[in-house]
Amino acid sequence: MRVVHLTDLHVQTRPQLGELFGKRLLGTANLYLLGRRAKFDPAAQRAAVQTALELEPDLVIITGDLTAQGTVSEFAAARELLDPLLSRVSCAILPGNHDLYCEDAKVEDRMGQTFGEWMGPKRRLPYLVQHGEVAVLAIETCHPHLLSSGRVPPGELQAAVGMLAGLPSPRPFVFLALHYPLRNRDGAPYGPATRALDNAGAVEDFLLATTKVDAVLHGHEHHGFRTELPTAAGPIPVLDPGASGYAFLPDQDRTAHLNCYEVDARGLHEVKRYRFDGRQFLAEPGGAYATGR
Ligand SMILES: [Fe+2]
Numbered sequence: 001m002r003v004v005h006l007t008d009l010h011v012q013t014r015p016q017l018g019e020l021f022g023k024r025l026l027g028t029a030n031l032y033l034l035g036r037r038a039k040f041d042p043a044a045q046r047a048a049v050q051t052a053l054e055l056e057p058d059l060v061i062i063t064g065d066l067t068a069q070g071t072v073s074e075f076a077a078a079r080e081l082l083d084p085l086l087s088r089v090s091c092a093i094l095p096g097n098h099d100l101y102c103e104d105a106k107v108e109d110r111m112g113q114t115f116g117e118w119m120g121p122k123r124r125l126p127y128l129v130q131h132g133e134v135a136v137l138a139i140e141t142c143h144p145h146l147l148s149s150g151r152v153p154p155g156e157l158q159a160a161v162g163m164l165a166g167l168p169s170p171r172p173f174v175f176l177a178l179h180y181p182l183r184n185r186d187g188a189p190y191g192p193a194t195r196a197l198d199n200a201g202a203v204e205d206f207l208l209a210t211t212k213v214d215a216v217l218h219g220h221e222h223h224g225f226r227t228e229l230p231t232a233a234g235p236i237p238v239l240d241p242g243a244s245g246y247a248f249l250p251d252q253d254r255t256a257h258l259n260c261y262e263v264d265a266r267g268l269h270e271v272k273r274y275r276f277d278g279r280q281f282l283a284e285p286g287g288a289y290a291t292g293r
Pocket residue numbers: 065096097098179219220221
């Protein structure tokens with residue numbers, strides 16, 4: 001099976017005056033006055049969706065931050081951007097911290113209202129969905145927070161253990177999908193703490209105790225990287241493509257990326273990474289992560 005992994009598209013629209021409070025007021029100043037807006041590009045976002053379609057995947061996994069500030073109009077724009085994929089390909093989606101930017105996004109369940117159809121049978125996390133020989137276990141790591149730290153809610157990992165116990169035998173290949181990294185690119189715990197998962201150790205303990213997770217997919221860190229984590233069945237790959245909506249900024253050696261996995265119940269056979277050259281996504285020279293960017 002072929003699985004495409006997108007993350008951190010950060011679809012952005014100018015917020016309404018009534019939406020400018022708390023963190024979003026600071027975030028808007030950051031985006032529009034300090035130039036962070038230019039880091040994300042609608043051309044890259046459209047090309048990422050187009051490339052995902054052209055790869056003819058059996059499944060697309062999106063590991064959060066579909067929007068920049070979790071507003072109603074951003075969710076509508078993200079839905080419109082992704083519609084060609086959502087209407088043609090099986091998708092598994094989870095929110096990122098930017099999709100729960102302020103309390104209003106959570107209270108109105110904008111994520112579930114917009115993308116619930118691709119968030120498991122209960123239209124919320126945690127969920128475990130199986131697509132042929134592959135399953136996606138998605139856990140919540142995000143909540144509205146003035147800084148950008150995340151937290152796995154109480155009960156989430158116990159629920160995940162129960163879901164894994166219900167898998168058929170022989171079981172499918174299982175991707176654990178979450179928004180936050182657990183480790184940095186050098187293998188040390190992910191930081192700084194203001195941008196990290198408060199209880200990343202609990203997720204690592206969950207992995208150490210299971211034989212039923214075969215790879216971890218995440219986003220959040222816009223400069224992608226690959227690491228490994230131990231499980232009860234041995235080390236497994238941990239993959240972040242890097243932000244799929246990032247602008248092509250050759251002077252900073254930064255651009256958008258997406259991943260493509262060839263996988264079946266026996267294992268993950270190939271990882272390909274594609275990078276945006278300002279017009280289109282092309283396979284990373286030298287193989288996935290070979291450029292170090
Ligand atoms: Fe994020």
